[in-house]
Amino acid sequence: MAGKSTQRSAVKGSDTQSIMSMTSVRTVDREKLRDKARQMQMRDNLRLMLCARIQQTLKKSPKVAEELAGAVLRAQQQRGLGMELSDDELRRTVEEICGRRQEQKHIAASARNDPDETLRGNQHQIALDKRSGRRSSSGTKDSSARSHGSGEGASGRRGTKSSSKNRIKESEASPTADEDNVYMTQSQLQQLSTGFRLPPKVSPKKEKGNGIWEEIVKFSSVEEQLEAERRTAAKENARHFISSKLEEQVHDRRQQLEAQRKAAQEEHERTIARVRAQEEEERAKERKRLEMAQQLTQIQTEQRRVKAQQQERERQAKKAQEIKMAETLRKQMEDERARDQARKETEKQRIMRVLQDNQEELRRKQQLKEQERDLEVKLAEDYVKMEESKEAARRKHLEDMAANVKARMKFFGDTAKADMDAKAREEEQRVLKYQEEYARQQAEAERKKKEEAERRNQQQQEQLRQQMQEKRAREAAVKTDLNKQAELWRQERIEAERKEKLMQQQRAMRNHSQQDVLKQQIREKETRSLEADQSLLEVQLNAKLLEKIHKQVGNGASVVSETQNRSREVRTYHINSAIDWCPNSAISDAHQPAPAARADFPTDTPSVQTIVLVLHAHALYI
Secondary structure, three states: OHHHHHHHHHHHHHHHHHHHHHHHHHOOOHHHHHHHHHHHHHHHHHHHHHHHHHHHHHOOOHHHHHHHHHHHHHHHHHHOOOOOOOHHHHHHHHHHHHHHHHHHHHHHHHHHHOHHHHHHHHHHHHHHHHHHOOOOOOOOOOHHHHHHHHHHHOOHHHOOHHHHHHHHHHHHHOHHHHHHHEEOOHHHHHHHHOOOOOOOEEOOOOOOOOOHHHHHHHHHHHHHHHHHHHHHHHHHHHHHHHHHHHHHHHHHHHHHHHHHHHHHHHHHHHHHHHHHHHHHHHHHHHHHHHHHHHHHHHHHHHHHHHHHHHHHHHHHHHHHHHHHHHHHHHHHHHHHHHHHHHHHHHHHHHHHHHHHHHHHHHHHHHHHHHHHHHHHHHHHHHHHHHHHHHHHHHHHHHHHHHHHHHHHHHHOOHHHHHHHHHHHHHHHHHHHHHHHHHHHHHHHHHHHHHHHHHHHHHHHHHHHHHHHHHHHHHHHHHHHHHHHHHHHHHHHHHHHHHHHHHHHHHHHHHHHHHHHHHHHHHHHHHHHHHOOOOOHHHHHHOHHHHHHHHHHHOHHHHHHHHHHHHHHHHHHHHHHHHHHOOHHHHHHOOOOOOOOOOOOOOOOOOOHHHHHHHHHHHHHHO
């Protein structure tokens, strides 16, 4: 019992010590985590910027550009260089990375073709790991889990992001081995996402007496102490190296100052002679400048004359073009009038033919009506004759019947007379019915004739109405075409005027910008010419000597200053004149008037340096 209790207390003590070591490892400073997260965010932003530059500069797809951006960051970090890369440097780095990838692919392909070489390489890597002192866990069942799982877990906080990702992938690939040994808590996953790796926590279901975490903590502490000693030694070496370098630089700087003092003393002796030589040279340059100014005036006059001739030729050409356009428009309008007149004549003839056809139709209808009327009169006369003959025959018949009746009355008496009266009445009714039927037929025929005449009249009116509509439509189409043509001409004229105005504005803007550039260059040159050809140290050393020179010169310095100021004003005026006769301005701005001569400036021309500056600016513009 005592042995068991001792063993249990030892196990509990080891467990307590392991828990304390894990607790001390987990108590990481939050500021360090925030700094690491901030660095990772900055690295991610830099990677995204590099990815965008690779897509824009090298025309890569987003996926390839993202991989190349990560590779470039790793390469620059390994080299210890900054991330401020130009486009050429970025292109060279990407080409190097792509070349290395091609070589690796080639090596991998050759390794697949030669498996013995791969096996020898793996054995060599295992031997190197053994010599470097790496240890692996003995709790796994297969070699792959030992080499990738527990071996990397022993490195603890020293593991990199790539090893962490490899361990996660391998744990996903072989879940059985990981579930038997370790499990990951939510806090460990969060720390892993920020780039911080804690040792895996041993499952409480397993046996706790192996003491692996104590060995890991001891090994990590030893390595951290060695790393701290190495960093301290490296800092001390760097401090000694920098101190020696600084001492050498201070010694070199003192020697340089001494040499500069000697050179300044010698230069001071040559300064006065150089100033006198420069004044003489300035007077000679001024004489040459005046001579070149006269030549430049002649050239400027000739160019203005050529420009005036060119403007006159352009004006004449434009006037001839306008006359030609007016003649073309006049011919087009005459052709349009002739076509319109011919169309009107054709329409008029067609309408005349239609009217003649209508008159002929009316005349034919009138003849038909007269023929019908004659036929009706004839029929009426025949009917009257027939009625008269019927009436005569009836009278005769009645007279005969009366005679017979009288004769029979005498013979038969009253009975025979009644029969005769009944037959007479029937005959009279039959005649009346025949007359009514004849009258009804005549009325029906007259109604049909009127309806046919009205229908033909409506057809003729409808035909005339359609013809008038077609005529109005043709006239409206012709008018619309003329309006469209006029609108097109008006728009073309407005567009031409707008383009001409825009060209004039652009020419004016170019001329102003050229003038500003030339004036700025002249001002910079004058500023440089006024500056002393001495450093600040030389001015300080030669202050007394310069003060003595100024006292000796006296009023001569003010005269020289006024002369230089006057020369500068004359030079500025002639530069402005040279800008106006510049060939680019003479070609582009044909409508700008020549600058008027000022009364307070002489009529001479710019200097040789001014002409060279103007021609150089024109060459740069071209």
